[in-house]
Amino acid sequence: MLPLGLHDEGRETVQLTPSLRSPSEDASSHPIFEFLNPNELKRTFTAQSHGCPPDVTDTLEILPEQGKYRRLATTVAGxxxxxxxxxxxxxxxxxxxxxIKWREFGVVFNDLRVVGISARSSLQSTMGSLFSPSSLLRTISAMRNPSVRDILSGFEGVVAPSEMLLVLGKPGSGCSTFLKTLANQREEYHAVEGQVSYDSFTPEDIRKHFRGDVIYCPEDDIHFPTLTVEQTISFAIKTRTPQTRLANQSRKQFNDEILDILLRIFGLQHVRKMVVGNAAIRGVSGGEK
Structure with missing residues (x-):
């Protein structure tokens, strides 16, 4: 998933065919290495990855002092x-x-209770009701003592890192509320009670330091209609580019490779240069959005 052509000083990379790719083979024993000077040459050694199709290649780095090579990066062709x-x-x-460490969280919730403000019926205001003393008193009373109801109550569970939790329920049963609460989006609720822990971090720690690691994706995404699919995805990748990358690759190389893989995974290569669009601007289809 990462670009080719990155090298370290004092080390050499060599172009070989996929048939010579065995990582267990001693690189120094192959005839192609007999005439190469590790201190003078810098080339690229690409080979087919074990877990990927023939056009997914690896960048392997020759280690002269050990007579072996190791995998540096992977790139994807169509x-x-x-x-x-x-x-x-x-x-x-x-x-x-x-x-390179992966940053991931598990979440534990116990006796989770989410309280929301009940929706009350209201009558159309008139000029008289706007300035009626009784109406003003009712409004002030409702603000001080809102009518509340439990949306969730008594929830408990554990979601370990790399696990996926499927939430099923009919409309109005609190599925979105549950997901928002686990994503630490609590502002719209009257109260959230119980214990929620992201490994050793509290919800306050997540809000202050790790907001980009715990997110909620709503059903309807709002996009900039005049941007292309490529520009939209590229912007998202740039905001999430890690500081430490494989083989010390540049941010641009990382962004380009991840963009290519995401477009391939979601089958969006054919609309790469097309604008996203909206109700007024023709763009990609609703399913592609």
């Missing part, structure tokens, strides 16, 4: 059979090799 899960596992293994 293929309908691209296996995202296998490539993700491949990248995860390389992150472990380079001691």
């Amino acid at each position: 293929d309908e059979n691209f296996n995202f899960a296998k490539c993700l596992r491949d990248v995860s293994n390389r992150c472990d090799e380079q001691d």
